[in-house]
Amino acid sequence: NAGVTQTPKFQVLKTGQSMTLQCAQDMNHNSMYWYRQDPGMGLRLIYYSASEGTTDKGEVPNGYNVSRLNKREFSLRLESAAPSQTSVYFCASSEPTGMNTEAFFGQGTRLTVV
Amino acid sequence: AQSVAQPEDQVNVAEGNPLTVKCTYSVSGNPYLFWYVQYPNRGLQFLLKYITGDNLVKGSYGFEAEFNKSQTSFHLKKPSALVSDSALYFCAVRDIPGGYQKVTFGTGTKLQVIP
Numbered sequence: 464n465a466g467v468t469q470t471p472k473f474q475v476l477k478t479g480q481s482m483t484l485q486c487a488q489d490m491n492h493n494s495m496y497w498y499r500q501d502p503g504m505g506l507r508l509i510y511y512s513a514s515e516g517t518t519d520k521g522e523v524p525n526g527y528n529v530s531r532l533n534k535r536e537f538s539l540r541l542e543s544a545a546p547s548q549t550s551v552y553f554c555a556s557s558e559p560t561g562m563n564t565e566a567f568f569g570q571g572t573r574l575t576v577v
Numbered sequence: 578a579q580s581v582a583q584p585e586d587q588v589n590v591a592e593g594n595p596l597t598v599k600c601t602y603s604v605s606g607n608p609y610l611f612w613y614v615q616y617p618n619r620g621l622q623f624l625l626k627y628i629t630g631d632n633l634v635k636g637s638y639g640f641e642a643e644f645n646k647s648q649t650s651f652h653l654k655k656p657s658a659l660v661s662d663s664a665l666y667f668c669a670v671r672d673i674p675g676g677y678q679k680v681t682f683g684t685g686t687k688l689q690v691i692p
Contacts, residue, residue, distance in 0.1 A: 555620075
């Protein structure tokens with residue numbers, strides 16, 4: 464049982480380049496999330512998907528787009544990368560919103576934009 | 578707006594000694610509280626949660642946390658620290674009602690257990 468799988472694990476981009484971070488979960492969870500982790504700032508929510516077919520902005524959505532491809536997969540796209548998007552990105556999933564459950568996290572993608 | 582504070586960036590403790598990682602929170606209603614651990618180059622792993630009921634919550638790897646409503650705290654504790662407990666610990670809170678997207682994370686506390 465793999466849990467939450469993210470690809471790639473590391474990526475270096477030049478300013479202005481685009482890329483998509485992939486995330487898949489095999490726990491049949493309805494809700495999925497993308498966070499970024501920066502030193503001294505904890506985790507901040509970028510976008511989330513409460514269920515298949517829906518997506519909503521989180522705390523820091525600017526510069527990102529998401530796609531909930533199906534129940535298992537939730538991708539994050541950077542259309543034109545900026546140095547400020549250098550960060551570690553985590554995908555997570557949980558039972559449906561409104562339930563008092565914890566989230567399960569992927570191993571993260573370390574992104575550097577030069 | 579809800580918030581969570583972890584006042585210590587780093588906690589050092591000798592192996593075998595008890596450890597405490599502090600967390601205080603602010604919510605408008607009753608809180609759901611969580612502790613996560615992050616080992617180097619890994620994602621966050623769930624340790625324990627408080628929803629309701631007994632103020633002392635037991636979790637994974639021998640950790641426990643005490644919910645104190647009057648002090649709005651949810652400190653993480655372990656009676657005897659192991660070197661393998663060295664990691665980054667995050668406290669998180671969300672208000673009721675609201676889904677997991679409403680969770681607010683603290684900035685993290687690095688725990689260093691010294692052999």
